[in-house]
Amino acid sequence: MKVVCVGGGPAGLYLAILLKRQDPSREITVHERNPEGSTYGWGVTYWRGLLDRLQAYDPASARAIEEASVRWSEGVAHVRDLTTRHQGDEGFGIGRQRLLDLLADRARILGVRLEYESEITEPPTGADLVVAADGVHSTLRTRRAGHFGTEIVPGRNHYIWLGTTKVFDAFTFAFTETEHGWIWVYGYGFSGEQSTCVVECSPRAFTGLGLDRANEGEQVALLEQLFARVLDGHPLICRPGTAWLNFRTVTNRTWHQGKLVLLGDAAHTTHYSIGAGTTLALEDAMCLADSLRTHADLPDSLADYERRRKSELLAAQSAARHSAQWYENLPRYVNLPPHRMFALLGQRHSPLLPYIPPQLYYGLDKAAGRLEMLRRFKRWLGPRAARALHARSVGRRR
Template identity: 85%
Template sequence: MRVKVVCVGGGPAGLCLAILLKRQDPSHDVTVHERSPEGSTYGWGVTYWRGLLDRLQAYDPESAHLIETHSVRWSDGVAHVGDLTTRHHGDEGFGIGRHRLLGLLAGRARALGVRVEFESELTKPPAGADLVVAADGVHSTLRTGRAGHFGTRITAGRNHYIWLGTTKVFDAFTFAFTETAHGWIWAYGYGYSGDHSTCVVECSAQTFTGLGLDRADEGESLALLEKLFAGVLDGHPLIARPGASWQNFRTLTNRTWHHRNLVLLGDAAHTTHYSIGAGTTLALEDAMCLAGALREHAGLPEALAAYERRRQAELLSVQSAARYSAQWYESLPRYIHLPPHRMFALLGQRHSPLLPYVPPQLYYGLDKAAGQLEPLRRFKRWLGPRAARALHARRR
């Protein structure tokens, strides 16, 4: 049955959904409206892992191939703590420029017959559409107008962060922790092309104001950060996109994700702390899940309800990991004075719901001694989602 679908928001979630719906039935009338001009986007590069490519391959092999072909990859993690450095080998990760990713998805969508309209802003659901998809981000206008129905909840984190780029190309996922007279400040760096990397800088509120970053203009901020992270930048500059500013990360959740023929997708439905690098992956997984639900259920209400149930259940463990990851960085003084290899080991364990309640040295020893025991690994996997469900139940 031919349906008319309007996607509001031309980010990864909206474009991916448009592609998948057209592949399922070329007769569908699918339009994507993006308020920004073509080729403009916030951010620098985004990360993902092999599992996303495997899942996307099952839905659209061509998109999966395009994304992998235009990505860079790494398998090591490096932590610089002051003058000390430790390196660990890990899972294969990928980085791709957000601008490149959106260009690939928009081109693929157009090739399949999707209308992609830039500089086109919709502030309310259009009449005549069978399905309206709010993929317009954390500030979603369509969701905000019905916040009471969706049960929107936003929680701000304590730390400050800024999203920057650099011409330094990191060969591994790089963490750099620098101590100042006002506390620690740190950066996450990863390559996403042959000539650029993303560099996210974070610090506590005390360090932020102590360094004067709350009063500095863009040039002063970049000059200070380049000095603080000179050891890993190797003389390369930090670059800010127009309008870049320091922020507190906001975790957004919604009690329900659909209302009549309107459904939330991607950051309009949920956000997870950037320190777990899952934002783009979750957006594309939302699109795959919604496309699958629309294919499997003849009725729109049943399809939207099935999509909501499945994605909310799948997100429990991810949201738990993101919450504990953010808390780990907010509690950095608890871990930073460990030997670098131990600190880095606990950095890798920051998603654990047990870590905040066990002395770090003791946790490290127990994890090293018993980490190979399958019962302990199963218990940790079991505990994380259940803690998230308990929190979700209290909020409801």
């Protein structure tokens, strides 16, 4: 089989690795339109579950990724002058470029051919399988948008992806109130020297603060002032060409046409606030590799991949929609006491939250939590109580 992957991001590179591991005789080429070593963004996040799956599919790359990652187990929220900190699940951060370098090195070792500064706009005629892993702006998908049934829905809020030399020791949220409304930042470390800062605000705050009219230097200076407390004197870093965006949710009615198949952001996007974009792209690659291994016929393989991934993505897509809406309706929650606001921040994926008064939802959630703790205690106590009663009855008989 001759496979062409269009796009040298995490999805395309990892699929190439998996397909080459399955069958070293496959001729696999990855085409990336940008020069090697150039990437957008800063760091990406993932969680322990992904690392376990990477270990199962390719231990060598999983080990390299884990060793190059930083980790945290707490979340911190700064609201005005108040701060709350909570213990959470173990999370990981890794520089996007570092991740790409590790995957590219692994692919080369396995015999994958990598072609940089190589733009593919039409499926090569000599390929048996063409994978469109060329991102949210996928050229291969856009030229066939009618067939794929592509829908792109822009979000309301504005955001920009920046870096900083401040290394956060926890996943950090900071909410700042201005006369034009709220503006906030998500911050997380991805190396021992730098962190990612995603800044988001409503349209009213965006225009009221003049961010729509300011140049790059003026924007950075204003944001450094607004988030001075969490930055501790460290600068924000803006790569050339970085712009404010509205997140676009991409969906497709179908993911394949003939020998062409969509992968990663070309097939679907989920709002950055759930931190799952890279994870979902890598899981796409795992699923497609599995389908190609278990089905000898290519159309059956692609149909199986699409069916399985669409089903698996339902929960993440729902969570992403509700998470984005939570931030779009931030004034509904931000005036709660910080520990309550942070608790509801953790519940932002809930489809019920928008329809229940926040204070009432918080109380119900706390009560449900106590009830669950009681259930766990009863489950723990049950076998022990049974053994104690049994021992007592035996003693009586004696």
